[in-house]
Amino acid sequence: MKISGYQMFWLVSLSSMIVISYLPIHLAAEQSRQDCWISILLGGMIMLAITWMMLRVCMQNKDKTLIGFLKDLLGTVIGKIIVIVYFLLWFMQMITTAKISVEFVNLVMLENTPMIIILLCLLFNVTYAVYRGGITAISRCSEIIGPIFVVILFVQLFLNPQDMDFNRILPIYADSGWFSILKGTFYSFNYLLDPSIILILFFFAENKRTASRAILWGTSLAILWGVLSTLVLLFITGPKMAAELIVPVYSLTKFVSILNFIQNIDAFYVPLWYFGAFIKLSVSLFIISYGISEWTGFKNWKLIACITTIVSIGFVIFGTHNIRFLHTQKNMFMIGLFYPFLYIVVPLILWMLGSIRLRRKASSVD
Numbered sequence: 001m002k003i004s005g006y007q008m009f010w011l012v013s014l015s016s017m018i019v020i021s022y023l024p025i026h027l028a029a030e031q032s033r034q035d036c037w038i039s040i041l042l043g044g045m046i047m048l049a050i051t052w053m054m055l056r057v058c059m060q061n062k063d064k065t066l067i068g069f070l071k072d073l074l075g076t077v078i079g080k081i082i083v084i085v086y087f088l089l090w091f092m093q094m095i096t097t098a099k100i101s102v103e104f105v106n107l108v109m110l111e112n113t114p115m116i117i118i119l120l121c122l123l124f125n126v127t128y129a130v131y132r133g134g135i136t137a138i139s140r141c142s143e144i145i146g147p148i149f150v151v152i153l154f155v156q157l158f159l160n161p162q163d164m165d166f167n168r169i170l171p172i173y174a175d176s177g178w179f180s181i182l183k184g185t186f187y188s189f190n191y192l193l194d195p196s197i198i199l200i201l202f203f204f205a206e207n208k209r210t211a212s213r214a215i216l217w218g219t220s221l222a223i224l225w226g227v228l229s230t231l232v233l234l235f236i237t238g239p240k241m242a243a244e245l246i247v248p249v250y251s252l253t254k255f256v257s258i259l260n261f262i263q264n265i266d267a268f269y270v271p272l273w274y275f276g277a278f279i280k281l282s283v284s285l286f287i288i289s290y291g292i293s294e295w296t297g298f299k300n301w302k303l304i305a306c307i308t309t310i311v312s313i314g315f316v317i318f319g320t321h322n323i324r325f326l327h328t329q330k331n332m333f334m335i336g337l338f339y340p341f342l343y344i345v346v347p348l349i350l351w352m353l354g355s356i357r358l359r360r361k362a363s364s365v366d
Contacts, residue, residue, distance in 0.1 A: 001134050001135050001136050001204050002136070002204055002205070002206045003135060003136075003139045003201065003204045003205050003206065003211070004139075004206055004207075004210075005205070005206070005207060005210035005211050005213065005214040006143060006214065007139035007140070007142060007143050008139070008201065008205060008211045008214040008215060008218070009146075009214035009215075009217055009218040010139075010142040010143050010145075010146030010147075010218070011138070011139055011142045011201065011218070011279065011283060012197075012198070012214070012215050012218030012219055012222070013146065013150065013218035013219075013221045013222050014142055014145065014146050014149060014150075014276050014279045014280065015193070015194065015197065015279060015280045015283055016192070016193035016194075016218065016219060016222030016223075017149075017150070017153065017221075017222045017225055017226075017276065018097065018273070018276045018277055018279075018280045019093075019097075019191060019192065019193050019194065019280070020192055020193065020222060020223075020225065020226040020229070021153075021229070021247070021249040021250075021273070022100055022247060022249075023188075023191045024040060024043065024188040024189070024191045024192045024226065025040065025188075025226070025229065025230050025233065025242070025248045025249070026242075026243065026245065026246065026248055027184070027187045027188040027191065027330070028040055028043070028184040028185070028187065028188040028230070029184075029230075029239060029242040029243035029248075030184075030187070030243045031180055031183045031184035031187055031188075032176045032180045032181045032183065032184035032185075033175065033176055033180070033239035033240075033243065034168065034169045034170070034171075034172075034175065034176070034234055034238075034239040035169075035172060035173060035175075035176040035180070035181050035184070036184055036230055036234070036239065036242065036243075037169065037227055037230040037231045037234060038172075038173075038181050038184075039181050039182075039184030039185040039188060039189075040185075040188065040192070040226050040227050040230045041223075041227050042181070042182070042185045042189070043185045043188050043189030043192050044189075044192060044223030044226060044227065045223075046185070046189050047189060047192050047193055047195060047219065047223065048216070048219055048220060048223060050195050050343050050344060050347070051195040051198070051215060051216065051219045052216065053344075053347050053348065053351055054195050054196070054198055054199060054347050055198065055202070055212050055215060055216070056351050056354075057069070057199070057347050057350045057351050057354060058198060058199065058202040058203075058208075058212075059208060059212065060351070060354035060355070060357075060358065061354065062202075062203075062208050063203075064203065065199070065200050065203040065290075065291065065294060066083065066086060066196075066199035066200055066291065067079075067083050067291055067294045067295050068294070069350065069354075070082055070083055070350070073350055073353045073354060073357070074349075074350075074353075080295065082346060083291070083295055085341075085342060086196060086199075086291070086342060087288060087291060087292065087295075089194075089196065089338075089342055090194075090196070090197070090284050090287055090288050090291075091284075091288060091308075091312070093194060093284055094281060094284040094285060094288065094308075094312055095312050095315045095316050097277055097280050097281055097284065098119065098122065098123065098277075098281060098312060098316050099316045100277075101122060101273075101274065101277040101281075102115050102118045102119045102122065102316065103115065104247060104250070104270075104273070105118055105270060105274060106118055108250065108266065108270055109267075109270050116317065119313060119316055119317070120313070122274075122277070122278070122281070123281070123309050123312065123313060125278060126278060126281045126282045126285055126309070127285065127305060127306060127309045129141065129278075129282050130282055130285050130286050130289065130302075130305045131302050131305060131306065134286060134290075135201070135204050135283075135286050135290075138279065138282040138283060138286060141278075141279060141282070142279050145272075145275045145276070145278075145279060146279075148272070149272050149275065149276050150221070150225075152268065152269070152272055153225060153249075153269075153272070154225060154228075156252065156253060156256070156265065156269065157228055157229060157232045157252065158232075159256045159265070160236065160252075160255045160256045163235075163236045163255050164232070164235040164236055165235060165236075165238075166235060168234050168235055168236075168237075168238045168239070169231065169234045169235065169239075186335065187330060187335060190334070190335050190339035190340075190343070192222075192223070192226060193219065193222055193223075195219070195343065196342060196343065197283055197284075197287055198215055200287040200290065200291055201283070201287065202215075229248075229249050229252075230242075232252060233245075233248050233249070233251075233252060236252065236255055237251070250266065250269060250270075250273070253265050253266040253269045254266060285305055285308060285309065286305070288304075288305075288308055289301045289302070289304040289305035289308055292304050292308075
């Protein structure tokens with residue numbers, strides 16, 4: 001299974017834009033109000049730096065996945081323990097994305113359809129794609145869905161200029177101050193995107209250098225879209241309403257009215273968002289199942305994917321209510337320890353250890 005640089009670009013950008021479209025804008029707007037776009041921009045820069053650091057780790061260990069180089073650099077016991085935490089992270093993201101997607105589609109389009117039916121249809125498609133073709137099938141789907149998805153999501157932002165009031169983001173900085181802006185960044189940046197997926201995906205890249213550039217460009221595109229979405233949302237709704245919207249980007253589609261003729265474009269947005277969620281869930285399921293297969297030594301990762309899907313269905317069905325979910329995302333343990341440990345501390349340690357090992361090899365050769 002191999003991924004081209006072009007496919008890697010769409011995998012990363014689609015997965016990131018789906019995550020950005022739901023939670024981070026809401027969390028940032030609660031803290032920094034009309035300056036939440038600055039919080040999103042700062043958070044995006046942090047995530048871009050984290051992505052670059054993870055790519056350095058991957059380039060030092062081109063022939064291994066996360067499981068392999070954790071074992072090599074930290075030892076078998078510590079490496080396997082840390083991998084479990086990454087599995088937990090990816091599984092949490094998978095069930096969160098599935099729950100959000102199902103509730104969203106049920107709320108705005110299929111209100112008379114039982115949520116369990118929507119969930120089963122979504123996860124059946126995800127599991128089928130992973131089972132039949134693995135990351136190859138997912139990447140081919142992403143290069144078809146990706147261009148349409150990205151173009152429409154960017155175009156959507158500029159379809160209602162008559163409702164935009166640039167004064168709604170004023171005054172910049174004066175009302176919030178750096179404390180509120182940084183607080184908005186602190187609460188939201190962990191949910192902007194997930195750079196840790198490249199610790200598995202990079203192993204499958206055909207050309208490592210091309211894939212590195214593709215990942216950085218895909219991440220940058222998603223961050224640019226996130227900042228523009230936040231600005232447009234503020235221009236149209238103002239900071240108070242932006243902080244109250246659960247799915248803020250979708251709400252922008254409800255304001256579109258061109259000559260009182262082109263309206264209700266959410267009919268296009270929802271299926272596209274569903275396709276984007278399909279890519280994100282497929283990537284999550286693949287890296288979990290392939291990672292567990294390598295971690296346990298059990299070669300049949302496709303069977304692990306099926307079992308993971310069944311377990312995730314149970315978690316989504318019996319999961320907590322959405323309000324409690326939002327409260328969980330603001331938990332200080334999650335945003336102050338769990339995510340920074342996996343996104344910053346572990347990659348930084350791996351980068352340092354890998355650099356030391358490479359220098360020792362170079363000196364021994366000399």
